[in-house]
Amino acid sequence: MITVEEALQRCFALVTPLPAETVPLRQAAGRVLAAAATARLTQPPFDASAMDGYALGRAGAAGAGYSVIGEAGAGHAFEGRLSPDQATRIFTGAPLPEGAETIAIQEDVTVSGSAITVNAATRPGDNIRRRGQDFALGDALSAPRRLRANDLALLAAMNIADIPVARRPVVAIIATGDELVMPGDTPGPEQIVASNLFALEAMARAEGAEVRLLPIARDTEDDLRQVFALAEGADLIVTIGGASVGDHDLVGRVAEGMGLERAFWKIAMRPGKPLMAGRLGAALMLGLPGNPVSAIVCGHLFLLPMLRAMQGLPAAASPTARAVLAEDVGPAGPRVHYMRARLSPGDGLPLIAPFVSQDSALLRILTEADALLIRPLGDGPRRAGEVVDYLPL
Ligand SMILES: Nc1nc2c(c(=O)[nH]1)N[C@H]1C(S)=C(S)[C@@H](COP(=O)(O)OP(=O)(O)OC[C@H]3O[C@@H](n4cnc5c(N)ncnc54)[C@H](O)[C@@H]3O)O[C@H]1N2
Ligand code: MOO
Numbered sequence: 001m002i003t004v005e006e007a008l009q010r011c012f013a014l015v016t017p018l019p020a021e022t023v024p025l026r027q028a029a030g031r032v033l034a035a036a037a038t039a040r041l042t043q044p045p046f047d048a049s050a051m052d053g054y055a056l057g058r059a060g061a062a063g064a065g066y067s068v069i070g071e072a073g074a075g076h077a078f079e080g081r082l083s084p085d086q087a088t089r090i091f092t093g094a095p096l097p098e099g100a101e102t103i104a105i106q107e108d109v110t111v112s113g114s115a116i117t118v119n120a121a122t123r124p125g126d127n128i129r130r131r132g133q134d135f136a137l138g139d140a141l142s143a144p145r146r147l148r149a150n151d152l153a154l155l156a157a158m159n160i161a162d163i164p165v166a167r168r169p170v171v172a173i174i175a176t177g178d179e180l181v182m183p184g185d186t187p188g189p190e191q192i193v194a195s196n197l198f199a200l201e202a203m204a205r206a207e208g209a210e211v212r213l214l215p216i217a218r219d220t221e222d223d224l225r226q227v228f229a230l231a232e233g234a235d236l237i238v239t240i241g242g243a244s245v246g247d248h249d250l251v252g253r254v255a256e257g258m259g260l261e262r263a264f265w266k267i268a269m270r271p272g273k274p275l276m277a278g279r280l281g282a283a284l285m286l287g288l289p290g291n292p293v294s295a296i297v298c299g300h301l302f303l304l305p306m307l308r309a310m311q312g313l314p315a316a317a318s319p320t321a322r323a324v325l326a327e328d329v330g331p332a333g334p335r336v337h338y339m340r341a342r343l344s345p346g347d348g349l350p351l352i353a354p355f356v357s358q359d360s361a362l363l364r365i366l367t368e369a370d371a372l373l374i375r376p377l378g379d380g381p382r383r384a385g386e387v388v389d390y391l392p393l
Contacts, residue, residue: 002266003268007267008301011263011306014277015310028147032166033143033144033145033163038139039139039140039158041137043157045131055096056082056101062119062121066118068088068089068114072094072095082099102125103128141155168209170210170234171210171237171307172238174217175240175241176224177194207304237285241288242287244274251276251287261280262276264278270335275298277302293366294360324346325384325386329373334377335377373390
């Protein structure tokens with residue numbers, strides 16, 4: 001069995017980043033920027049007022065007086081020049097009049113007719129946003145990066161209407177097993193409801209993928225072949241179940257019959273031992289174990305990093321964090337153990353406590369978990385208070 005790190009590297013080696021496509025800015029949230037975006041103008045385009053008040057020809061001590069000769073508003077410049085003893089009314093966002101040295105906020109000003117007294121000292125540059133203070137023509141937002149809501153505002157301000165992003169990976173998910181029915185159907189006496197595919201679909205979507213849920217494949221080679229054929233056109237085929245060593249675990253055999261070049265099968269992790277990956281024609285294939293928790297844990301550790309790499313983001317493992325053990329834990333086994341665990345606030349680092357039962361079929365516990373405590377392969381027993389790594393869920 002290979003290690004998780006080795007398996008992930010082999011998964012990345014299968015990935016070729018997807019080509020870019022251009023989308024309207026409004027559709028770019030959550031997509032991965034494919035090429036640096038360059039500002040098409042300077043912002044602010046002029047020195048601008050940051051406050052409602054008065055633009056002053058010269059800064060002065062408290063009590064300085066000025067005569068008001070006009071007004072500047074957002075979108076409406078004052079067409080004139082201030083001498084040191086003059087002022088204009090000015091509003092937030094308005095261009096700074098020529099000759100203005102500072103801006104007094106209106107709360108500090110007493111008005112009497114066309115004269116004002118500024119009751120607080122002012123300094124040159126007060127309340128002025130300088131031209132280009134936000135960004136200048138040609139400044140770049142670097143790629144690759146996943147575009148967040150905030151980034152869209154910046155791109156809009158840069159006057160970018162359409163933007164190149166990585167094409168969404170198309171993921172075909174195939175659940176396998178005679179025992180499975182879909183939620184809403186009535187399971188027969190020997191059947192259960194398929195579950196983990198919905199978590200994997202949601203995870204893949206959140207990572208930018210377009211997901212096709214294919215019909216459940218029954219445990220015959222024929223049926224599996226038929227469902228595999230329906231995956232035509234997908235960039236990544238994710239199978240669930242049928243990955244282990246049982247007589248009905250047909251996925252590897254059928255996929256190989258259809259041309260799968262396997263990159264690996266079985267890794268030293270718990271849960272998730274029977275994971276396989278490879279290339280099947282034009283698509284990548286990730287064969288997940290069927291146990292609900294195993295499939296979802298492998299989704300976090302392999303599917304999501306692969307989807308990121310396919311969209312041009314760095315080929316990197318899902319980020320881990322550090323926590324303090326809330327209780328003693330026994331030795332880890334011969335596979336790295338991702339233990340479902342609960343975090344609670346600590347003094348600095350959070351505290352982490354694994355659940356007592358770690359059976360890879362228990363979805364209730366997975367729902368209550370907010371972390372996977374990582375027990376490295378062969379790690380000895382650990383005491384409460386020791387610092388450990390975890391994968392946030
Ligand atoms: N003799 C051995 N038996 C098993 C081994 C082994 O090394 N030697 N490995 C165990 C491990 S570890 C795992 S994990 C499982 C994985 O087996 P498969 O990938 O072949 O999965 P299945 O047998 O198809 O299903 C396992 C379990 O999960 C349920 N299942 C399957 N698909 C779904 C789904 N979409 N939604 C909900 N539940 C699902 C299925 O009914 C089974 O109960 O093998 C061990 N055995
Ligand atoms: O991957 Mo299996 O989950 O170790 O139960």
